[in-house]
Amino acid sequence: MRKININSLKEKGYDIDFMLDTQPIGNIRFLDNMIQTGNAYMASLYFYRYPSQPEGLWQALIHNIENSFVITDIANQESGEVLQKVQRAIREQYNRMIEEKEAYDAEIAQEEYVDLNYLGKALRRTEEVMKYFALRLVLYADTKQELEKRVVEVRKYLEKNQFGATVLVMEQEHEYQAMFLDHSSQSYLPNKRVGRDIPSSQIALTFPANHVYLHDRRGLHLGYSLTNGNIFFDCFDLDGVYRQHYNVIILGQMGSGKSTLMKKLLVNLGAKGTHLRGFDKSGEFTKVIEYLDGKVVALDGSSGTINIFQVFPTVLNNVTNEIDEVSSFTQHKSKIATWYGIIKPTATNEELAIFELALNRLYLNYWIDQDELNPNYTQRHNSDYPLLEEFLQTVEMMLNEPNNTATVQTNLEMIHLTLDKLVSVYGQLFNQYTSIGDVITEQILFFNIDNLMAMDNKTIIDAQLFNALNLFWASLVNHGKEQVRQYNDREVSFDQIKRSMLVIDECHNLINQDNPRLTKFINTMQREGRKLFIGVMLATQSLSSLAPEVIRSEASEMLREIFTFSQYRFYFQISTANIDHLKRLSNNEVTAGQVERIARYPQGRCLLNFSGTNIEFNVEASDRELELFGGGGKRAN
Known part of the structure; x- marks a missing residue:
């Protein structure tokens, strides 16, 4: 085996590090219809036919083929040579159109003639430019049998989408070399596969990188778009322009999959420490x-209860950022009044007002020793808050007061009736201390x-x-x-x-x-x-x-x-x-x-x-x- 002089290669401008990084591991052998490396088999499919009426972004369906990569070479053509080719093709199709005896063949020739005429006019007006377009699809697999099966499957798929592609027998070595050469250099290879003549307007439609994707920086991978783009989503991502809340x-x-998505998001949020x-x-x-x-x-109420009368810290001081005891207590009493309105939707404003007076009386009696300068409403033990039955007792005391007006007495009786039912029938829900741990x-x-x-x-x-x-x-x-x-x-x-x-x-x-x-x-x-x-x-x-x-x-x-x-x-x-x-x-x-x-x-x-x-x-x-x-x-x- 001939010894290679590394220094000589470096002097000639070769990037030795790049060659080491990209060389096939385990050597390489070129077979008739595929390439064998130390750990895989591969084959290059050369495209010889394209759709006559390509749709936008048509090359994407080639790039989306699994276990493959695509090599595209595009080069300019001399406009004078192109016009001569087009003129010869127009004459040929014109003669076919006139001389064909079968109506069907004549119609095809006429269609080709019209298309070529349109192309010729566009070229003369410099509205169009012709390009050499060479497309190769390289498939790979672990074994020879797997690769042969893949080639058959992919060719059928391409045929169905009006593409023609084939493995060039006895040319796989040249096709392998073409991967690393520009279009001009490829013309010096023995097989001289320079590509098909394609108008630039149709080449513009080949843009393959049209993957719809979402890449939020802290996002969770939810799945793949219909063009195989990754979807990384974070509902707490802000862009300062359009994405403004959560x-x-x-x-x-x-x-349909709603709960699966919600649970995926839930697991991700929980793992991030989200409350x-x-x-x-x-x-x-x-x-x-x-x-x-x-x-x-x-x-x-079967596995834990919430005491409606327990005051939770719902308000923080904007200056000190500490719990605002007084505001939390005030908001708490307003909440209980709303809760009573839900329990009894028919309650009048008078009844609700008297309910709030009774509520004030409850807390005044319960916390008679409260320090007004340094109140403590939210930091007490769960058992240090009144229960619904104690509120009922407060209402009963107010009912027995001799100076009540008829309106007050009537409303207190209605409140008493409602609370008594709650205690006796729904006591498991509403007449229990909070027993679900530190809910805050x-x-x-x-x-x-x-x-x-x-x-x-x-x-x-x-x-x-x-x-x-x-x-x-x-x-x-x-x-x-x-x-x-x-x-x-x-x-x-x-x-x-x-x-x-x-x-x-x-x-x-x-x-x-x-x-x-x-x-x-x-x-x-x-x-x-x-x-x-x-x-x-x-x-x-x-x-x-x-x-x-x-x-x-x-x-x-x-x-x-x-x-x-x-x-x-x-x-x-x-x-x-x-x-x-x-x-x-x-x-x-x-x-x-x-x-x-x-x-x-x-x-x-x-x-x-x-x-x-x-x-x-x-x-x-x-x-x-x-x-x-x-x-x-x-x-x-």
Whole structure:
């Protein structure tokens, strides 16, 4: 074997390091119809035919062939030579058109003649330029048999799309060399494969790098676009122009893939340390929450309770960023009055006013030793707060006072009747100390509402949900304000902020036209959460219940706003009955063609719409994820 002088090669200008990095490991051998390297087999397919009427970006379908790479060579042609070729071709087709005896062949010749005439005029007017266009597709596989099978499959695929490609027998060595040579140098190879004559306008249509993709810097890989672009999504990403808040909505029919996407996002957010709060309608999120070391509490009182009279720190001082005890207490009393209004929707303003007076009396009697200069309303032990039965006793004391007017007495009696029923019938829900741990600092806390929603008393359900939402909002606000403080004081960078998210699957069970207070609550959270790094993530199968077609009330207007305030909208397959409604809702942000396709999406495919951007992609879930997520679909064997 002849010894190679490295220094001599360097003196001649060879890049030795590059040669070492790119040389085939294990040597290389050129066979008749393929190339063998030390660890694989490869074959170069040369394109000899292209579609007569190519569509835009047609080369993308070649670049999307798996286990392959594409080499494209483009070079200019001399215009004088090209015109002579075109003139000869025009004469040939003209003669064929006249002399062909078969009508079909004559028609083909006429079409060719018209096309060539058009091309000739464009070339003469310098509106068009002809190029040499050489396209090679290199396939590879581990074994010879696998490669031969791949070549057959790919050629059939290309034929179906009007491409002609073949393995050039006895020319694989030259084809291999062509990978590393410019077009001019390739003309000196023995096989002289310089490519086909292609007009520059059609070459412009070959741009292959049209992959739709999303690359958020801190994003989770959700799947691949329809052109195989990666989708890395982060709902907390801000660009300072179009992406301005963090609210997400996921829409789609049952079994379309909504819950899988939501659980993927949930696992990612939990792993990042995001403060998560949510409602689980059916218990299907329990396994995921426990996997994240979170806590799931049944809201029917069976596995934990919330004392409606416990004061939580919901307000921080804007200057000191410490808990504002007085403001938190004031907001707490207002919340309980609203809660009573939910329990008894028919309560008059007089009744609500007397209810608030009784509430003040309760806390004055309970905390008679309160230090007014340094009050402590929020930092007490759970058992240091009054219960509903003690509030009932306060109302009874007020009923026995001799100076009550008839109006006061009547309203106190109605309040007493309502509270007495709550204590005796729903004491498990409303007459218990808080027993679910530290609800403020817990990173991940979900309420299971399955049994609660099964109750046949809507006001009780709404009141308990309102209580839970207030608790969630208190913890999210406190966490968010602390993160804002740390960020403003430069204790953490923007990437290090631990954000917050409220998650509600099957949200139409909580927010709808029949629940105006809960709907307003979510509406407010969407509006105000951005300032505290808080987002709201909703999922529903009912487009019309979340975004009514006709606005008939304040609640329906707020529902429409909830849809509008959701910057990120994931559309899985929806019913054809909702197509026209979605077209109107999308305000032309989603094209008519895309909306029509949504109705035909297979399971797992969705369209992500935000700020005028539309990305169609397939959600990817590993076997491990599917095992964790569960759900009602069929699992592959």
